Amino acid sequence: MPRDDYFVGIDVGxxxxxxxxxxxGEIEEINIVGMGKAPSRGVKxxxxxxxxxxxxxxMIAINEAEMMASVKVEEALVSISGAQIKSVNxxxxxxxxxxxxxxxxxxxxxxxxxxxxxMPKDRDILHLVPQEYxxxxxxxxxxxxxxxxxxxxxxxxxxxxxxxxxxxxxTCVNKAGVEVKGIxxxxxxxxxxxxNHDEKELGVGLIDIGKGTTDMAFYENGSxxxxxVIPVGGYYFTSDIAIGLMTSIGEAEKIKRKDGTxxxxxDSANRTITFSTSxxxxxxxxxxxxxxxxxxPRAKEILGIIKDSLKQQNVFDxxxxxxxxxxxxxxxxxxxxVAEEIFGIPxxxxxxxxxxxxxxxxxxxxxxxxxxxxxxxASREENGRRGFKKKGVWGILKGLIDKF
Ligand SMILES: Nc1ncnc2c1ncn2[C@@H]1O[C@H](COP(=O)(O)OP(=O)(O)OP(=O)(O)O)[C@@H](O)[C@H]1O
Ligand SMILES: [Mg+2]
Numbered sequence: 485m486p487r488d489d490y491f492v493g494i495d496v497g498x499x500x501x502x503x504x505x506x507x508x509g510e511i512e513e514i515n516i517v518g519m520g521k522a523p524s525r526g527v528k529x530x531x532x533x534x535x536x537x538x539x540x541x542x543m544i545a546i547n548e549a550e551m552m553a554s555v556k557v558e559e560a561l562v563s564i565s566g567a568q569i570k571s572v573n574x575x576x577x578x579x580x581x582x583x584x585x586x587x588x589x590x591x592x593x594x595x596x597x598x599x600x601x602x603m604p605k606d607r608d609i610l611h612l613v614p615q616e617y618x619x620x621x622x623x624x625x626x627x628x629x630x631x632x633x634x635x636x637x638x639x640x641x642x643x644x645x646x647x648x649x650x651x652x653x654x655t656c657v658n659k660a661g662v663e664v665k666g667i668x669x670x671x672x673x674x675x676x677x678x679x680n681h682d683e684k685e686l687g688v689g690l691i692d693i694g695k696g697t698t699d700m701a702f703y704e705n706g707s708x709x710x711x712x713v714i715p716v717g718g719y720y721f722t723s724d725i726a727i728g729l730m731t732s733i734g735e736a737e738k739i740k741r742k743d744g745t746x747x748x749x750x751d752s753a754n755r756t757i758t759f760s761t762s763x764x765x766x767x768x769x770x771x772x773x774x775x776x777x778x779x780x781p782r783a784k785e786i787l788g789i790i791k792d793s794l795k796q797q798n799v800f801d802x803x804x805x806x807x808x809x810x811x812x813x814x815x816x817x818x819x820x821x822v823a824e825e826i827f828g829i830p831x832x833x834x835x836x837x838x839x840x841x842x843x844x845x846x847x848x849x850x851x852x853x854x855x856x857x858x859x860x861x862a863s864r865e866e867n868g869r870r871g872f873k874k875k876g877v878w879g880i881l882k883g884l885i886d887k888f
Contacts, residue, residue, distance in 0.1 A: 490517075490553070491865075493858025494542060494662075496653065497669070497695035498527045498717065499812060501857040503545040503560070504847065505553040506863060513839035514859055518553025519846060520545040522527040529696035529715040530566030530654075530670075532652040536613050541661035544661060558664040560857045564610065564653055564803060565670040568646045569709040573615070574598040575639045582634045586619070594638035594723065601642070602778050605641065608650060609671055611643040615707040626706070641708045643669050663861065671699040671711055672858030678810050678834030684874075685803040689794060691815035691832070695719050699791060702799040710797045716789060718813035722780055728778040729770070739775070740816070748776050765865030783819060787826040804816035806830035812851035 495502045522544035524808040527539030546557050553659040575775050594617070598742055599609060617625040619633035628636060651669060665735030674692050675684075684703040692699040695718050701711040718846025721744065725736035751789050806829045809820060814833045823831040836856035837848045847856050 490555055491859060491862035492557050492662075493673070493855050493856065493862055494545065494560045494657065495563045495673075495852075496532075496538065496542065496656070497524055497526060497565070497670075497694050497854070498530055498719075499565075499694060500524050500851070501541045501545045502852065503542070503549040503557070503857050504556065504843075504852075504855045505549050505555060505819075506842075507840040508863065510840075511843045512582055514841065514863055516617040516840060516842040516844065516847060516856075518549035518551075518555070519843050520548025520550070520552070522548075526584065526768065527696070529717075530694075530713065531566075531568065531649060532656060533657070535652060535656055536543050539656040542656055542660040542662075546662060550742040551731055552637065556797075557662055559665040560657065561666050561668055561673075562653060562657055562664055562864045563670045563673055563854050563858060564645055564649065564782075565694070565699055565713055566645075566649060567697065567713050567715045568605070569610070569643060569669055569699075569713045571641060571643045572601060573638060573709065574601045574642050576600070577635060577637045580632075580634060580636055582632060583630050585630050586628045586636060586822065590636055591638070591718050594636050595640065598640040598642070599637055603644060606647055607644040608647050610643055610650065610667060612646045613643075613672075613708050615639040615641055615709065616705070624705070636666070636820040641711070643672070643711060645669075651666045665865070668858060668861060669699070669711070670697075670854045671701040671713075672708070672832070674810055674853040674856075674859060675701060675703065675708070676851050676857035676860045677836045677838070678808055681706075683805040683808065687799075687802045689799065689803045691790060691809045692811040693717055693786070694811040694817070694851075695813075698786070698811075700790065700793065702803070704802060710799050712793065712797065714789065716786055716853075718779075718788065718811075718816075721813070721816065723773070723777055724782050726762075726777050729759065729761070729768075731759055735759050735762075740779075743772060743775060744779060744815070745772065745776055746779045748773060748818065752776075766812050772840065774825065779816065782814065783817060783822045784826060787823050791829035803829055804880075806809075806832070808832055808834040810850040810853040811832035814850040851865055 503520040506514045509515035523539040526534030576594045617628045682699040687704040690701045758769045819829040835850045
């Protein structure tokens with residue numbers, strides 16, 4: 485693959501592994517030219533539990549995407565999740581001459597300082613996002629390059645992961661024959677494609693509910709201030725259906741994806757669902773309301789846990805633009821209605837759609853937010869390399885990854 489023309493994102497999830505291949509579009513920003521997907525067999529609650537299975541699944545997803553795009557994948561940006569991801573806010577200060585203007589050099593020095601916080605030895609910094617700078621007494625500076633002053637402070641959000649988890653992920657991708665260009669926390673990638681400028685300025689909560697993890701991030705004044713991952717997800721709804729309707733996990737998953745709703749639908753009077761029970765192949769038909777009775781309490785419970793977590797982080801009252809829910813579980817009908825009831829603020833489903841060409845339709849679903857976000861990040865890096873745009877935070881992450 486001509487490295488400069490194509491970029492690749494691989495989302496390694498608990499439910500599925502997705503590989504997307506993109507290139508710069510004619511009109512819109514990204515043209516998705518290849519897509520491959522494999523059920524994920526070696527990931528539990530976001531963490532890799534079987535290296536061979538994960539690398540095989542990654543390979544299946546890559547091969548499918550390669551065939552579609554007619555290119556060979558050599559390197560990719562890869563997502564990481566799991567409750568092992570931890571984040572902190574940190575800051576750094578340097579003195580500057582006052583005569584000279586601030587350059588990238590000073591920025592790098594101040595960012596270097598922000599990395600000096602106590603971190604357990606088994607962790608590594610995965611991602612570092614500058615939030616704002618202060619030059620002497622002027623606060624809230626987004627980019628101090630070209631300004632002059634005596635004291636430069638920088639605030640950052642740092643996301644760390646267990647070294648073992650990073651190594652496992654790198655091993656799996658390498659075993660699939662692909663170089664890791666960088667590892668990105670899932671929520672950072674999802675935010676790239678589903679949050680808009682105003683939401684990030686006014687205060688918004690991003691909630692990515694997958695199969696085994698819920699990733700959360702809070703943005704305000706254009707920056708990320710809090711992020712964390714909890715081990716709950718859509719799997720609970722599936723097992724509730726299996727238990728409640730006495731059917732298999734596979735059948736429960738089918739019922740959920742086809743008819744899953746957490747509120748009584750308007751046409752409920754004429755709606756029934758038919759499925760095979762676990763007792764042989766006997767089929768059973770029930771009114772849709774019974775499914776709602778199973779799924780609604782679980783939705784309330786999970787959203788209640790998420791609300792409590794956001795309260796603990798002291799961000800709940802600052803989400804002035806509400807919450808954006810993404811990930812496969814956001815497909816459950818009525819999920820945002822229940823979220824609005826529990827949170828008392830506006831909620832919407834976040835899915836990719838803007839600035840896409842090619843397979844745009846196919847990826848315009850909440851379960852592809854992370855993979856599409858990875859493509860946007862990878863494309864920016866390509867532009868940076870070619871000198872189209874200024875190099876951003878991504879350069880820092882790449883530097884960290886190069887250590888492995
Ligand atoms: N149409 C649908 N209706 C209801 N639930 C759905 C639908 N489609 C997918 N899901 C659920 O979404 C979950 C998968 O979401 P997603 O693809 O975002 O997960 P993942 O990224 O692989 O996993 P994780 O983020 O937890 O590691 C599964 O529990 C699946 O049952
Ligand atoms: Mg996910």
